[in-house]
Amino acid sequence: MKNFSYRNATQIHFGQGQIAKLRDEIPADARVLIAYGGGSIKRNGVLAQVHAALEGITSFEFAGIEPNPHFETLMDAVALTRREKITFILAVGGGSVIDGAKFIAAAAVYRNDPWEIIQTYGAKVTQALPLGSVLTLAATGSEMNNGSVITRAATQDKLFFHSDHVYPKFSILDPSTTYSLPARQTGNGVVDSFVHVVEQYVTYPVNAKVQDRFAEGLLLNLLEDGPKALAKPEDYAVRANLMWTATMALNGLLSTGVPADWATHMIGQEITGLYGLDHAQTLAIVQPAVWMHTREAKKAKLLQYAERVWDLVDGDDDTRITTAIEKTRQFFEAMGVKTRLSDYGLDAAVIPAVVAKLEQHGHVRLGEHANITPADAASILALAL
Amino acid sequence: MKNFSYRNATQIHFGQGQIAKLRDEIPADARVLIAYGGGSIKRNGVLAQVHAALEGITSFEFAGIEPNPHFETLMDAVALTRREKITFILAVGGGSVIDGAKFIAAAAVYRNDPWEIIQTYGAKVTQALPLGSVLTLAATGSEMNNGSVITRAATQDKLFFHSDHVYPKFSILDPSTTYSLPARQTGNGVVDSFVHVVEQYVTYPVNAKVQDRFAEGLLLNLLEDGPKALAKPEDYAVRANLMWTATMALNGLLSTGVPADWATHMIGQEITGLYGLDHAQTLAIVQPAVWMHTREAKKAKLLQYAERVWDLVDGDDDTRITTAIEKTRQFFEAMGVKTRLSDYGLDAAVIPAVVAKLEQHGHVRLGEHANITPADAASILALAL
Structure with a gap:
């Protein structure tokens, strides 16, 4: 195991009815910006629950944070935040809304051009407004981490930043808020969580048993309960397991003391930036191809993955690895997420x-x-056509 | 899954050489009380590393915190803390030292008789001095939780208290500090961690897959690496896995959203209080007996435990449960911890x-x-003679 430092102070309130806890978490004299996306939280009653919990607290709404949230959109929210002297940012939505809220929280009190925050990967962030979240989609883990991915629409740049100043102070995870998700978002969320885990697990062995077994457990949860969520969207236990699994998949715990890959995310991010595919779609395309390209370097962990996650113990090493990659692809497809560039009308011009x-x-x-060059990325994408 | 709230803000620094991080974690103008136990940290060089890291910072030492730390001893440390206007408590040792430091931190600023802290299970604690730890024994999880167990020697009372005010601000986990442990303490630590996990896992099913799989992973780690630590005490990877496993076993994560048992701990605590057995010895005695007594109520989880931890899939339910209990007992014995009251010279007079x-x-x-009465405890102890 490698040396590491780890701390995660986000307060979690998990379960049905927990939105009422907003009352305890946000100061009574706060001026709250409720940030959200396309309005599904109006239809499913979540926004009404939020307003009920915040009764008597001054609040403003900012709607319209899009998937892969745009810098341009968020800068409108920053202007509102400054104008109304907002003191607390409350994200109500999925990972894109929470990522956007993190940017708003940091940018509102940033002295220079806020694009610098992203250009410097967050290194220049020295403060942020406090933020919290009400999560309505199990996917990104943003509810319990310090990362954020922002897209500059004008230049098709999709980039991330990290800062300990943007950890949510609290996140409320009510699995029943995910009942009404479209199947596409449920499937995307499962694929996103799955790839978060393998980016931190399918690398090379460092004899880190806690991290490996936690990773394998989360993957098994997704394999078991992902299809159930598609089949029966209002099964509370299934939604609860997916939600807590997705949070654990990217809250820093799995990455303690182990190497991490993230090549799939980095390559996938460029595809979303350029062509607007869903984040999870790009992961489902790139992940199997990355493994095909790097199967020798990742051999030991791919074999462990094949055995412990897919129960593959017969046959030679190569066969087990090939089968594990193929089964992963089939799982993504079963979650409704296609795994080839051509499935999305894209061809070799992408490369x-x-x-x-x-x-x-x-x-x-x-x-x-740190040896996947742009030339390797080209080879990887050629395997994903 | 049940509703839950979860937050754990302890900063972890894990790995060889991390004791130097004390410098960053303790304010330069602090007045530090270094609290420790019997002096093994002098022999193995840990205390010297602590002093090197704290060079230039005012510090005092309080030695002699015993296993199952005594209220009477700790009150001497409280007096020293008040007299020297200590502002930071640094525990250097295992769970007993850290538990003791938690009490010192809370008691030093408590207005009434500090025994009230324990009598009220921590409910009256409204503040505490900040504390941190340098862990030298993988066992109790105290380095990353808010609990503490204190013994009043005069009355043979061993009781616990909890308070969010006594979470360590940081804990430094350097696995190499555990190389020089006597085999008895290594074995005890593994048994203690094992029982912490099963107290939160072998109850009744609530379909909490993250928690179950994390628990099973930690148990497998202990089965694999516990015996290795006895065979080869200076294997860094083994010591690292045991240390991180023990921390995860009782940092609040496993208990999110699930029922918990703790009958073994409650009964075991009285045995230590009365007869001075090591904490882990009492757990190794009581745990198999608790399972024999409650095997019908715990049937579903005992079968899951038998299958996922011991790979028992053949035979009828009763046989698998009996075998799993027997294998658990054998594991404790293999770790050098005897599992019968008679092994410690105790008989039915204990009951x-x-x-x-x-x-x-x-x-x-x-x-x-909540249905194990004193009469049940008597039946359980009769099974442990």
């Missing part, structure tokens, strides 16, 4: 465009060995 | 004495169903 973006962003040495 | 203490402490409805 030079993505390579150019990776180079432009300086993402030229990816993966746990 | 009325423990029952009387349970009644005196009001612990008359134990277990996840």
Whole structure:
């Protein structure tokens, strides 16, 4: 195991009815910005629950944070935040809304051009308004981590920043808020969580048993309960397991003391930036191809993954690895997420465009060995056509 | 899954050489009380590392915190803390030292008789001095939780208190500090961690998959690496896995959203209070007997435990449960911890004495169903003779 430092102070309130806890978490004299997305929280009653919990507290609404939230949109929210002297940001939605809220919280009190926050990957963030979240989609883990992914629409740049100043103070996870999700978002969320886990697990062995077994447990949960959520969307136990699994998949615990890959995310991010595919769609396309390309370097962990997650113990090493990759692909497809560029009407023209973006962003040495070059990315994408 | 709230803000620094981080964690103008036990930290160089890291910071030492730390001893430390206007408590040791430091931190600023802290299970604690720890024994999880167990030697009372005010601000976990432990303490630590996990896992099913799989993973780690630590005490990877496993076993994560038992701990605590057995010895005695007594109520989870931890899939339900209990007992014995009262020279006279203490402490409805009465405890102890 490698040395590590770990701390995660986000307060979690988990379960049906927990939205009422907003009352205890937000100061009575706060001026709250309720940030949300496309309005599904109006239809399913979540926004009404939020307002009921905040009765008597001054609040403003900012709607319209899109998936892969746009810098341009968020800057409107920053202006509102400054104008109305907001003191607390409350994200109500999925990962995109929470990511957006993190940017708003940091940018509202940033002295220079807030694009710097993203250009410097968060290194220049020294303060942020306090923020909290009411999660309505199990997927990104943003509700319990310090990361945020923001897209500049004008330049098709999708980039991330991290800062300990943007950890949510609290997150409320009520699984019943996810009953009304479209199947596409449920499936995307499961794929996103799955890839978060394997990015931190399918690397090379460092004899980190807690982290490995936690990762394997989360993957098994997704395999078992992902299909159930599609089949029976209002099964509370299933939604609860998916929600807590997704949070644990990216709250920092799995990455303690182990190497991490993230090549799939880095390459996928460029595809979303350029072509607007859902985040999870790009992961489902790129992940199997990354494994095909790096199967020798990842051999030991791919074999462990094959055995412990897919129960593959017969046959030679190569066969088990190939089967594990194929089963992963089939699982993504079963969750309704296609795994080939061609499924989305894209062809080999994608390759030079993505390579150019990776180079432009300086993402030229990816993966746990920092040896995935843009040329490798081209080979990976060729395997994903 | 049941509703829950969860937050754990302890900063962890894990790995060889991390004791140097004390410098960053303790304010330069602090007045530090270094609290420790019997002096092994002098022999193995840990205390010297602590002093090197604290160079230039005012510090005092309080030595002699015993296993199952005594209220009477700790009150001497409280007096020193008040007299020297200590502003930070640094525990250097295992769970007993950290538990003791938690009491010192709370008692030093408590206005009434500090025994009230324990009598009220921590409910009256409204503040505490900040504390941190340098852990030298993988066992209790005290380094990342808000609990503490204190013994009043005069009355043989061993009781616990909880308060969010006594979470360590940080804990430094350097696995190499555990190389020099006597085999007895290594074995005890593994048994203690194991029982912490099963107290939160072998109850009744609530379809909490994250919690179940995390628990099963930690148990498998202990089965694999516990014997290795006895065979080869200076294997860093093994010590690291045991240390992180023990921390995860009782940092609040496993108990989110699930029922918990703790009958074994409550009964075991009285045995330590009365007869001075090591904490882990009492757990190894009581746990198999609790399972024999409650095997019908715990049937579903005992079968899951038998299958996922011991790979028992053949034979009827009763046989698998009996085998799983027997294998657990054998594992404790293999870790050098005997599992019968008679192994420690105790006999049936223990039974009325423990029952009387349970009644005196009001612990008359134990277990996840709150239906283990003192009469049940007597039956359990009769199974452990």
